[in-house]
Every structure is written in structure tokens, then in C-alpha cells.
Amino acid sequence: MSEELFKRMAQSVIDGDVEAAGEVAQEALDLGQDPLEAINKGFSAGMDVVGELYSSGEYFLPDLILGGEAMKAALAVLEPALLATGQERKVLGTVVLGSVKGDIHEIGKALVGSMLAANGFKVFDLGIDIEAEQFVAKAREVNADIVALSALLTTTMLRQREVIEHLAEAGLRERVKVMVGGCPVTQAWADTIGAEGYAEDAAGAVTVARRLVAA
Amino acid sequence: MLRPKLKFLTDATVDRVIEEAYSLLLDPGVRVHYDEALDLLAEAGADVDRASRVARIPRALVEKALETAPSSFYLYDLDGNPKVHYGGDDVHYDPGSAAIEIADYGAKESRVPVTADCENYVRLAEMLPQIDAVATSIVCGDVPQAMSDWYRLYLLLLYARKPIVTGTFAIETYAIMHELLVAVAGSPAALAAKPRAVFDVCPSPPLLWSDITCANLIDCARTGVPAELVSMPLMGATGPATVIGSAVQHCAECLSGVTIHQLAKAGSPIVWGGSPASFDMRTGTTPMGAMATMMLDCTYAQVGKSIKPGGLPTHAYLGMSDTKIVDAQTGLESASGAILGALAGVNMMSGPGMLDFESCFSLEKLVIDSEIVGMAKRLVKGVDDSEEPLALTVMREVGHAGNFLKSTHTRRNFRREDYIPTGVIDRDFRQTWFDKGALDAPARAHRRVQELIAAYEPLALAPELVRELETIATRHARTYGLDKLPGLSAR
Numbered sequence: 001m002s003e004e005l006f007k008r009m010a011q012s013v014i015d016g017d018v019e020a021a022g023e024v025a026q027e028a029l030d031l032g033q034d035p036l037e038a039i040n041k042g043f044s045a046g047m048d049v050v051g052e053l054y055s056s057g058e059y060f061l062p063d064l065i066l067g068g069e070a071m072k073a074a075l076a077v078l079e080p081a082l083l084a085t086g087q088e089r090k091v092l093g094t095v096v097l098g099s100v101k102g103d104i105h106e107i108g109k110a111l112v113g114s115m116l117a118a119n120g121f122k123v124f125d126l127g128i129d130i131e132a133e134q135f136v137a138k139a140r141e142v143n144a145d146i147v148a149l150s151a152l153l154t155t156t157m158l159r160q161r162e163v164i165e166h167l168a169e170a171g172l173r174e175r176v177k178v179m180v181g182g183c184p185v186t187q188a189w190a191d192t193i194g195a196e197g198y199a200e201d202a203a204g205a206v207t208v209a210r211r212l213v214a215a
Numbered sequence: 216m217l218r219p220k221l222k223f224l225t226d227a228t229v230d231r232v233i234e235e236a237y238s239l240l241l242d243p244g245v246r247v248h249y250d251e252a253l254d255l256l257a258e259a260g261a262d263v264d265r266a267s268r269v270a271r272i273p274r275a276l277v278e279k280a281l282e283t284a285p286s287s288f289y290l291y292d293l294d295g296n297p298k299v300h301y302g303g304d305d306v307h308y309d310p311g312s313a314a315i316e317i318a319d320y321g322a323k324e325s326r327v328p329v330t331a332d333c334e335n336y337v338r339l340a341e342m343l344p345q346i347d348a349v350a351t352s353i354v355c356g357d358v359p360q361a362m363s364d365w366y367r368l369y370l371l372l373l374y375a376r377k378p379i380v381t382g383t384f385a386i387e388t389y390a391i392m393h394e395l396l397v398a399v400a401g402s403p404a405a406l407a408a409k410p411r412a413v414f415d416v417c418p419s420p421p422l423l424w425s426d427i428t429c430a431n432l433i434d435c436a437r438t439g440v441p442a443e444l445v446s447m448p449l450m451g452a453t454g455p456a457t458v459i460g461s462a463v464q465h466c467a468e469c470l471s472g473v474t475i476h477q478l479a480k481a482g483s484p485i486v487w488g489g490s491p492a493s494f495d496m497r498t499g500t501t502p503m504g505a506m507a508t509m510m511l512d513c514t515y516a517q518v519g520k521s522i523k524p525g526g527l528p529t530h531a532y533l534g535m536s537d538t539k540i541v542d543a544q545t546g547l548e549s550a551s552g553a554i555l556g557a558l559a560g561v562n563m564m565s566g567p568g569m570l571d572f573e574s575c576f577s578l579e580k581l582v583i584d585s586e587i588v589g590m591a592k593r594l595v596k597g598v599d600d601s602e603e604p605l606a607l608t609v610m611r612e613v614g615h616a617g618n619f620l621k622s623t624h625t626r627r628n629f630r631r632e633d634y635i636p637t638g639v640i641d642r643d644f645r646q647t648w649f650d651k652g653a654l655d656a657p658a659r660a661h662r663r664v665q666e667l668i669a670a671y672e673p674l675a676l677a678p679e680l681v682r683e684l685e686t687i688a689t690r691h692a693r694t695y696g697l698d699k700l701p702g703l704s705a706r
Contacts, residue, residue: 060496062451102426104248104419107452111499129248154315154360155384155427183574184315202499 005033009042009074014049016066018073025077035078036087043074047118061111068114091122093145093213096138098126100151100159108182109150111202116148119206132159132166139167139176145213146197148205151182160185161193177212181205218304218597221558223458223514229521232459236466237274244271245422245471249429255478270471277470280477286525288441288484290348290378291409293399293674299347299378301413301441301486301528304520304560306595307347308553308588309380310340311535311569312415314576315354318540320661325539325575327356330701333367336568337374338671339578339664345588348378350565352576355701362695365391368412369688372399373681373703376674380443380565382415386430389414391691393438398683407439413486413563417445418468420453424475432472436479443486443530443563444472449501450511452494458511465489465515466522473527486563487519488530490573501572503535504548512552513559520560531556534566534584535573541580541657545570549580550587557591579660582667586636593634639663 005028012021021043028038050067053059075089082089097113099105106128117123124142126134139147147167151157160180167173179197180190190198197208224232244262246269247253253270257263262271287302299307316325317332333353340349351367358366364384371379372395383389392414393403400406416431418424435442446468448454448461455461469487476485489512493505502508512531520526533552536545549566556564567588568581609624619625639659641648648654654662685700692700 057497061494061499062496104423104425107449108499153384154354154363158360 005031006038006042006045009038010046010049012074013043013046013067013070014053016050016063016070018066018070021070022073022077025074029077029081035082035085036089039075039078039082039089043071043078044120047071051118064118065111065114068118071118089122090120092120092210094122094124094142095146095148095209096124096126096135096142096144097148098130098135098150099128100149100156100163101129101131102159103151103153103156103182104128105150105152105182108152108202109148112148112150112181112205115202115206116209119210121146121209132163135163136166136170136172139172140170144176146177146179146209148179148181148197148209149195151180151185153182154184157182157184157189160189160195164193164195179205179208179212216597216600219558219595220304220560221513221555222517223510224517226521228459229518232463232466232518233522235463236470237277239422239463239467240272240274240277240471242271243422244269245424245467246270247424247429247475249424249426251433252424252429252475255433255475259474259478272471272474277474280474280481281470281523281527283477283481284473284523284527285482285484286523287528288410290413290441291411292378293376293411295409297409299563301484301530301562302526303562304595305562306557306560306564306592307562308534308564308567308584308591309346309348309350310336310352310581311532311566311573311576312350312352312380312382313354314352314569314574315356316571316575317353318570318575318577318580320577320579320657320664323540325571328353328576329357330355330370331704333370334374334704335668336576336578336581337371338668339581340568341375341377342667342671343581343585345585345592346377346567346581348380348563349375350380351382352568357701358692359695359697361385362388362692362697364388365395365691366688366700368392368395369684370703372396372684373676374674379412380415380563381412382417383427383431386427389431389434391687393434393440394687395684396440398687399680403438410439410441410484413441413443415443415445415488416472417447417490418472420446420448420468421464422468422471424471429475432476433479436476436483436485439480439483441484441486442476443488444469445530445532446472446489446491446515448491448511449494450492450507451496452499452501454491456494458507458514461491461511462514462518465491465511466518469515469519470522485527486530487515487522487527488563489515490532490565491515500537502537503532503566503569503573504537504544504552506551509533509552509555512561513555516556516559516561528562529560530563530565531561532566532573533561533564534587535569536580537570537572539571539575541570541577541583541660545580546583546587546656549584550590553584553587553591554594557595560595578664579657582639582660582663583656586640589634589636599632637663
């Protein structure tokens with residue numbers, strides 16, 4: 001595959017250009033290129049640049065999020081082709097994410113999801129107001145490594161414990177780690193309910209998730 | 216006399232904001248996670264899709280609600296005196312609400328506050344004349360979390376004479392808080408006639424109404440207790456990235472809130488308020504001290520004043536800082552917000568005392584902020600030009616002798632012509648300052664915190680009333696698994 005094509009792939013992510021990312025991914029497939037190589041040498045390389053620019057203070061959250069969206073658009077095109085070849089994208093782990101029942105707050109959880117996806121996790125974002133049973137079912141279905149629970153309110157925070165209890169009842173607690181976050185959530189609360197991971201922001205969530213899948 | 220007034224928008228732009236807000240109420244509409252609110256909207260003619268919980272609200276319905284919503288009302292103190300006038304360009308301040316942390320003087324780390332902290336906070340807020348109302352600012356960590364909303368109000372009712380700004384954390388606790396307020400007022404009708412408290416109700420951006428918020432809104436309306444809409448688009452995160460765009464979203468959220476509220480009970484008082492913020496695109500935090508945050512507050516207040524003839528009462532979270540300790544940034548952010556909001560004529564500004572994105576309370580900050588409030592209130596009184604002649608008489612009387620201190624004109628005017636601060640504001644000669652211990656602002660504030668708490672005099676509440684409040688609180692606490700309330704210090 002031409003270096004020029006890799007560069008355009010990376011650039012689409014660096015620019016956060018969702019449309020261009022999908023197009024160049026399709027172009028690569030049309031040219032008969034290997035989808036795994038396109039991901040690793042093209043789009044992921046772009047994501048690395050985005051991460052570096054964010055760390056150095058040149059890029060901000062919208063740049064990071066849109067970079068992630070561009071990456072997602074490319075993967076939507078490439079992953080079916082990848083599956084057809086019998087290969088699999090290497091991911092650090094699979095995360096099921098959502099705001100707990102009664103909590104309709106989107107943004108904090110969405111940030112965590114984008115950051116995790118940008119850093120090599122496969123993320124299933126269930127959305128807001130999610131029942132404990134839905135977390136359990138999805139975790140089982142996708143063989144999740146981590147279930148990540150968001151709660152913005154002191155009232156809904158209590159539901160994080162319920163999800164952990166449901167995971168235990170379903171017999172999933174041995175292999176599924178739980179991360180909790182949100183405004184009122186603290187390390188002390190995470191310890192109280194037996195969640196393995198807590199971070200106060202999205203960047204911290206990536207560090208915690210990495211630790212949890214390494215363990 | 217000219218009242219200094221800050222307006223960011225032309226009348227034409229205000230109209231554009233309102234027009235777009237009305238459009239948003241039709242497309243995409245608001246999503247309402249509470250059946251009773253959806254019922255009210257549907258019965259009144261809104262187009263409600265039960266599956267998606269989306270209500271599309273026609274303009275005529277909103278305009279009818281605006282007609283019945285009062286342009287002004289009063290909050291009353293314990294003795295039944297009208298103390299806070301929500302309306303016109305009158306400005307008032309209350310401490311920021313619902314801190315789950317407290318910053319002790321000198322400590323770098325915050326901690327979870329307990330009952331004793333809340334008691335001291337109320338004593339202090341009562342003793343600060345610049346602060347017009349108290350708020351349920353401290354969430355006590357020594358009672359079960361699920362009862363911590365009404366427990367704060369219980370403590371305030373035992374210690375405060377001032378009006379109260381409060382709110383619930385749950386649907387069912389409104390009834391308990393109402394019961395406590397009624398115990399003090401004498402009857403539900405007496406409470407509605409002279410409301411002691413206003414309840415914050417928070418729509419979720421963008422254009423979402425949670426079950427708790429809807430239930431509280433409807434309960435407030437039906438009991439005649441004022442509700443304060445706290446709409447909070449976060450610029451670029453949960454709302455448009457522009458000040459004007461988020462003002463449109465704020466307007467649409469408030470219009471839908473006023474509509475649900477007035478459908479529940481036409482004529483009940485409601486406030487056009489909010490706690491929006493800019494969004495820090497490095498950290499993902501919601502800076503209350505950002506300039507765009509304050510500009511958005513002033514902008515939506517202007518819209519609220521224009522939303523109907525006479526406007527609606529207004530509120531904003533202003534006078535806050537994002538620092539973790541009380542330092543120079545604390546002062547600059549808090550003063551900017553308090554002063555800009557005063558110039559915009561925001562009726563109630565909630566924020567004094569609050570640090571760390573509205574989550575951490577500092578008694579020292581409350582004391583410093585009270586000085587800011589004193590200055591801001593002076594500012595909006597403007598320059599008094601009522602004397603005739605303006606200066607000729609006194610100038611000729613003093614002549615070239617140059618000593619105006621001897622003039623009766625000075626004695627007559629100086630007290631009201633400038634805000635006279637307490638010792639928290641340093642105006643000493645250097646040697647005096649040094650001899651007094653060379654204290655910085657937080658240290659001076661800390662000293663005043665201790666003095667004022669010590670000087671607080673307990674309320675002379677009837678013993679039967681205190682017993683009744685205790686009985687109500689104890690009875691409800693048991694349902695939360697707490698057999699005995701935390702002990703109180705001598706009142």
C-alpha cells in the first residue's frame with residue numbers, strides 16, 4: 001500500500017474529518033488493500049498523533065473527540081472486510097459503558113468512551129438511563145473485560161452498586177472488572193461497592209482501564 | 216440617576232433568541248422522562264410521542280403559560296418580612312448550593328462536611344449582612360445520603376432567619392421539605408402566601424427533563440412554593456459552543472419548564488434561572504469562573520427580562536470560583552461574576568462561598584465574597600446626581616482651605632457614598648498591617664469567620680416548634696435507617 005494513502009488516512013483522523021476517513025477507508029478496500037494494515041499504519045497512526053497533540057496542549061477535547069469519530073467511521077468500513085479475512089483488530093480490551101438507571105447525563109460518559117476508544121479499547125456505549133440487566137446482558141454478549149458505570153448525581157450513584165450485584169448474580173464478576181465515575185463518585189465510594197477502578201476524569205479512566213486489563 | 220446596566224444583546228437579537236427557542240420546542244421538542252408532565256403537556260395540546268417521550272410544544276401554549284407566570288414575587292424571612300424581591304433589576308445574593316466537600320482554612324485537601332459544619336455555615340451566613348438569603352449549601356456526610364437534601368433544610372430552619380434557597384435530590388423528599396417548611400409557616404396556605412423558600416429545579420441539557428425535576432416542578436407549582444429553573448447548557452459539550460447558541464438552548468429549556476409549571480398550577484411563581492458554563496476543552500471541566508460563563512448568565516438574564524411584558528424573575532450561579540483553596544484566582548473570578556450579574560440586574564445570584572466547580576464550600580470565601588457583594592451592590596446604585604447644586608455649595612464653603620473632613624456635607628454623605636468594608640479588606644498603613652500579624656486575605660477572613668460564628672445569637676424559636684421539627688425529622692430519618700439524628704450543638 002502506498003505511503004501516500006497511509007498519510008491520507010492518518011491525516012483524516014488528525015483533521016477529525018469523519019467523511020474523509022470513511023472515503024479513504026473505502027478507497028483502500030477498492031484498491032484491494034489489507035484492512036488490518038490500513039488500520040494499524042494509517043488510521044491508528046493518525047490517532048497516535050492526535051493523542052500526542054492533545055498531551056502537548058496543542059489539541060483540545062473537540063479535536064480528540066472528532067479524531068475518535070473519524071477513526072470510528074474508518075473502522076465501520078474496514079472491520080467487516082477484516083472479519084471476512086478472518087483477522088481481528090488487536091484491542092486492549094472490551095468495555096461496556098453507560099450511565100446507570102435514572103441518570104440521563106451523557107457527556108462525561110461519552111468523553112470516557114471516546115478516550116478509551118482512542119486509546120485502543122473496543123467500546124460499547126449503551127447510552128443513558130441503563131438498567132442493571134442491560135449492562136449484564138451486553139457484558140455477556142460481547143464478552144466484556146470491563147463494565148464502566150457513570151453517574152452524575154448523588155442519587156443515581158447508588159445504582160452503581162446494583163449493577164455490580166447483578167453482575168455477581170449472573171456469575172460474571174470473576175472475569176468482568178468494574179469502573180465507576182461521575183461527579184459525586186470517589187475512590188472511597190468505589191472501594192465501598194467493590195469497584196476495581198475509579199478515576200476523576202476521562203484521561204484517568206484510560207490509565208485505570210489499562211491497569212485493569214493488564215491485571 | 217442612571218442605574219448602570221449591562222446588556223449584551225440588542226432588542227432585535229433578543230427576539231431572534233426567543234424565536235429560535237420557540238422553534239426548538241417544536242423541532243426537536245423536549246424529551247420528558249415523567250409521565251405526569253407528559254400528560255399535562257398532551258392534555259394542553261402539545262404533540263406528545265409516548266414511545267420517545269418527546270413533547271413538541273406549540274408556541275400558543277407557551278405564551279399562555281408566560282401570561283400566567285408572575286413577573287415578580289417576594290421571599291420572606293422567619294418573621295414574615297419580605298426580604299428578597301424577585302423582579303425588576305433588584306439584585307440579591309445567596310451562598311452557592313449543595314457542596315459535597317468543605318475546604319477548611321489552610322488545608323490543601325477538602326473533606327466531607329458533617330452536621331457541625333452545616334451549623335457553623337448557617338450561623339455565619341446569618342451574620343453576614345450583605346448576604347440576602349441562606350442556601351442549603353452543605354450536604355452533610357454524617358446522615359444517609361438519601362436524606363441529605365431535606366436534612367440540610369431542617370438544620371437551616373433551626374438556625375436561620377433569612378429566606379432560603381434550596382432544592383431536592385429526589386422526588387419523594389419534596390413532601391418532607393414541604394412538611395418542614397409548613398411546620399414553621401403554620402399551614403400550607405401560610406407558606407404559599409409568604410413563601411420562605413425557593414426550590415431549584417434543573418433541566419438536563421440539552422432539552423431533557425428528568426423525572427425528579429418534573430416532579431419537583433409540579434409539586435412546587437401545586438403547593439405555591441416558588442420554583443427556580445436551573446438550566447445549564449455547557450458550551451460545546453451539552454450545548455452550542457457559542458454564548459448566543461447556548462442562550463437559545465437555555466431559553467428553550469426555561470420556556471418548556473415554565474409551561475409544565477404553569478400547566479400544573481397557573482399563577483405559581485417561577486424563576487428564569489440557570490447554572491450554565493463554558494467548557495474547559497483541555498480538562499473537560501465546567502469553569503464557573505470563565506468569562507464566557509458569566510457572559511452567558513448575563514445574556515440569558517436579559518432574555519428572561521424580555522420574555523414577557525415585565526419579564527420573569529431571574530437567577531444565576533455567579534460569584535463562584537474553580538480554585539481548590541482561597542487564593543488570588545478565587546477573588547478575581549468571584550468578583551467578576553458577582554459584579555457582572557449585578558450590572559445585568561440578576562435578581563438572585565447563588566455562588567458566594569463556593570469553590571471547585573460548585574462542589575466545595577469555604578467559610579472564608581463566603582466572608583470575602585460578602586465584601587465583593589457589598590461592593591457590587593454599591594456599584595449598581597450608580598452615581599447619585601440628585602444634589603443641586605452638585606458641588607458648588609460645599610466647594611465654596613471649604614474654599615482653598617482644603618479640608619472637607621470638617622464639612623457637614625462630608626459627614627452627611629460618606630457613609631452611603633461608598634461601601635465601607637470590614638477588616639477583611641486590607642486598607643491599613645503598611646506598618647499597622649505588619650503589626651497586626653501581616654495577614655493575607657484568607658487569614659483575615661478566617662479571623663472574621665471565627666468572630667461571627669461566636670457572635671451568632673440563637674433564634675428564639677418556640678420550643679413547641681423546635682420539638683415539632685425534631686419530631687418530623689426523626690420520624691423521616693427512621694425510614695432512611697437512621698434511628699437518631701446527629702447531635703446538635705447548643706443553639
